[in-house]
Amino acid sequence: MTRSKLLSLLGSYGVVLALLLLILFGWLRYDYFLGFFNITSVLRYNSMFALVALGMCFVIMTGGIDLSVGSTAALGSVVAALFSPQGAWIGLGAGVGAGLCVGLVNATLVTRLKIMPFVATLATMLAASGTALLLADNQSVSVSYESGFTTLGQDNLLGFPIPAWIALAAYVVGWVVLNFTSTGRGVLAVGGNEDATRMMGLPADRIKFLVYLASGGLAGLAGVILAAQFGAGQPIEGVGWELFAIAAVVVGGTLLTGGVGSVGATLAGVLLLGILFNVLNFENGKGWISLSAYWQSVIRGLFLLIVVILQAKLSARSTAAVKEY
Amino acid sequence: MDTDDLLSMTGIDKRFAGIPALSAASFSVRRGEVHALIGQNGAGKSTLIKVLTGYHRRDAGDVAFDGKPFEVSSPQQAQANGISTIYQEINLVPYRSITENICLGREKRKFGFLDWSAMHREAEGLLQRFNIRVDVRRPLMEFNTATQQMVAIARAIGFSAKLVIMDEPTSSLDEREVGVLFNVIRQLKQEGVSVVFVSHKLDELYAVCDRVTIMRDGKTIKTARMDEIEKIDLVSSMLGRNIERTEGHATAFSARDETKIGKVLLSAGNLAIGQIVQDVSFNIRSGEIAGFAGLLGAGRTETARLVFGIDRLRAGEMHYGGKVFDPKRPSDAIAAGMGFCTEDRKSEGIVPEMSVAENMMLALMPKLSKSGIIDEKAQREIVERFIKQLGIKCSGPDQKVRELSGGNQQKVLLGRWLAMNPRLLILDEPTRGIDVGAKGEIQSLIKSLADQGLAVLMISSELEEVIEGADRVFVLREGISVAEFDRAAATEDAVMGAMAHGNAPVIAEARP
Incomplete structure (x- = not known):
């Protein structure tokens, strides 16, 4: 039993351990890895992914998937940029609102019309991307620099990038919702056994509705940060974000079939994949080897595969141990 | 309506795709009574229960509960109105903790947030009524079936229901656990809670029930006091014919020819x-x-x-x-x-979304296919032969197994293995x-x-x-x-x- 406990512990905290080892590796190997500039730029850049992954985490915990987050973020960035001359808050609200609209469509398709999440969000992914390109007239949309909108993406608060604070706040809220509200527990119950959840009298459809809505809103928020950070709404950004988010969620130990998951581990998953990218950049900088962006993708893919295989092995062993009782 | 009646259902009709599952069924339960509901598969017990709990909408009929007309559209509403149900197949969430499985839907809160320690205490307290002491923080799937069943019951009781419906609660319990359950049922009865008890084990009905209602073909056949009805009457009312039974013979097994x-x-x-x-x-x-x-x-x-x-x-x-x-x-x-019909039909045996034919052919598939292509005709013949031979009640080989009754699902499984010779x-x-x-x-x-x-x-x-x-x-x-x-x-x-x-x-x- 102690052995299986150890294994299950390793299963839940493996991602944190891997993250710490990677940071240790980077710190020992590269001079400026833990330098202020590198830390803040890693956080600033990855905060967008963190927001998208948080929404994805909730969707996946219900046993669903949201493929539309990438193009929703692109749409959010364009809408935010278009509204940014009216003021920073209006730009923010418009971007998030655009994301919520996509989320609302997803939620309706999945819960009311009972369309499979994969198909429903694939459709909205295409639609959102098209809408973003239409609104932006097929080019990037410059934001207003007078309204202070760029503060959201470029400035610091107490030494840390504002996007990182936003992401952190979102994760704290996500953690509290998951662990300390009935809706949060319902999310896990729906993913674990939807029929049983309905029989238990929980509002399964409402719970699923809320997670798709939230995922859309968070993707919109990521889009706002994107626009503020790069000074322009980017209709063609966001390609592959959904895959990065799914990867981070899975690396964080959330089961793709739903029912088991963690907000904290998802954040660790985002940081792990983000910092891996960062380490590869540093390695390039050392000049020993030269890896193109394509190779970096290959390496990240392999890494994801290793994590998933390890997880499968760990969970197989710990359930085997449990079964012997 | 009897003034003692807690629940009264009259003239209930329910059709699925035009086929009547319930026709003019009636059912009433008194306050503080343990009422057995029995009948063959397909008799309409489950449908009746699901109509009552709002899982299905009835086509006709009246339901009165606690003196008022009872209209609910979901199990959640039924629960909120005092009717808790424990379904036949354990319907819980295996990955989640025992506490969550017991408290989901009526969580305790403190300052608007979940109060985990209060919920753990409540789960422990409810299980202690069954003499079960376990770590309620562990995921449910780590525990055996009997404990899971007790968790389901604890959950239903925790809702302070006026009526608890138990659909075959004892099927996964051993004798001692059944005894514990019966004590709990008697305790509920003393507290004035009514229990509807669905079971196929006749001895259990005599041990714990006050009255019995027998259903057949979607109709209510008879309601009687348990102490006034013989076992043989129960069985013959369920089957709708007088079955021959040798004295002391409780199963359909008969003496065998040793030379075989x-x-x-x-x-x-x-x-x-x-x-x-x-x-x-x-x-x-x-x-x-x-x-x-x-x-x-x-x-x-x-x-x-x-x-x-x-x-x-x-x-x-x-x-x-x-x-x-x-x-x-x-x-x-x-x-x-060799062939193996598993105990757990739901998770190890049938593939519910597949048809009768597909389920039956799963094991035989490799033998019936030539270079990977399945011989449809041979398959069809075998399936139809077994449907006839085993007397499987289905609309045809293409009906989904999910829609069959438990007995017929079991026959499909038997057919799967028999097809292998x-x-x-x-x-x-x-x-x-x-x-x-x-x-x-x-x-x-x-x-x-x-x-x-x-x-x-x-x-x-x-x-x-x-x-x-x-x-x-x-x-x-x-x-x-x-x-x-x-x-x-x-x-x-x-x-x-x-x-x-x-x-x-x-x-x-x-x-x-």
Whole structure:
């Protein structure tokens, strides 16, 4: 039993351990890895992914998937940029609102019309991307620099990038919702056994509705940060974000079939994949080897595969141990 | 309406795709009464319950609960209005903790947030009524079926319901646990809570119920006081005909022709796989029904899994057809001519979304296909033959198995293995959760299969089924085969004695 406990512990905290080892590796190997500039730029850049992954985490915990987050973020960035001359808050609200609209469509398709999440969000992914390109007239949309909108993406608060604070706040809220509200527990119950959840009298459809809505809103928020950070709404950004988010969620130990998951581990998953990218950049900088962006993708893919295989092995062993009782 | 009535349902109609599931059914429950609801599969019990709890919408009829018209559109509303249900198949969330499974839907809060420690305390308190002390923080899937069942019951009771519906709550409990459950039911009754008790085990009804309502073909046949109705009347009302029963005969098994029993087909010596199977020896001859008797957790299913190659032996050896037999995976056992109907039809046996034909052909598929392409015509013929031969009630080979009753699902599984022309068939609880009529059919089927030369290893928790059905009974106790009885020696007393106390371990000898 102690052995299986150890294994299950390793299963839940493996991602944190891997993250710490990677940071240790980077710190020992590269001079400026833990330098202020590198830390803040890693956080600033990855905060967008963190927001998208948080929404994805909730969707996946219900046993669903949201493929539309990438193009929703692109749409959010364009809408935010278009509204940014009216003021920073209006730009923010418009971007998030655009994301919520996509989320609302997803939620309706999945819960009311009972369309499979994969198909429903694939459709909205295409639609959102098209809408973003239409609104932006097929080019990037410059934001207003007078309204202070760029503060959201470029400035610091107490030494840390504002996007990182936003992401952190979102994760704290996500953690509290998951662990300390009935809706949060319902999310896990729906993913674990939807029929049983309905029989238990929980509002399964409402719970699923809320997670798709939230995922859309968070993707919109990521889009706002994107626009503020790069000074322009980017209709063609966001390609592959959904895959990065799914990867981070899975690396964080959330089961793709739903029912088991963690907000904290998802954040660790985002940081792990983000910092891996960062380490590869540093390695390039050392000049020993030269890896193109394509190779970096290959390496990240392999890494994801290793994590998933390890997880499968760990969970197989710990359930085997449990079964012997 | 009787003023004592807590619940009164009258003239209830419900159709599915035009086919009536309930027609003018009625049902009433008094305050503080334990009311049995029985009937064959497809009689409409489950539909009636689901109509009551708002899972299905009724087409016609009136429901009054607690003196008021009762209109709910979801189990959640029913729950909020005082009706809690424990469904037949345990409907919980395996990955989540016991506490969550008990408290989901009525969480305790503090400052608007979940109060975990209060919820853990509540879960512990409710389970203590069943004398169960477990770590309620652990995921439910780590616990055995009986504990899971108790969690389901604790959950229902926790809703401070006026009416608790229990749909076959005892099917996964052992005798001691059933006793505990009955105490809880009596306790509920004293508190004025009414209980609707659905069960196929007639003795249980007499032990705990006040009245009984019998349903057949979607209609209410009869309501009577338990102490005024004979077992035979219950059964005949359910079946709708007077069935012939020999005195003291509770199953459809009848005496067997000993000459039909051949040579030893499978012999197993000192099988072991850790705690749960420590030392099990037995043998089966072709044309023989060998029964495994034992309490829950005696290692019967686990032994069968070893024979079928699902789990690997740690010690001991098997001989099959005169040769050493060491299956590494189920396909080895299937190739050797074995079939295994599992106890857990829902998760290990049927594929609910697939058709009757597809389910039946799953195991046979490799044999029926030529270079990977399935021979549709041959498949069709086999399926139709078995539907007829086993008397499977379905609209046709293309009906989804999910839509069949438990008894018919079991027959589909039987058909799956029979289509392989097996020499040995392992049946784990072949009649669990199946109504009395279909049960008899399956029992006669098992006997006629053995008469045709099939060796049958039958695991059953119903004593009478093993005693009357098996040519030899092997009793397992805590992972050890403790006794072997032939048909003449296998009396209820002898077998129960061995189950409870155990004898010196027997070494099964090969008989001529």
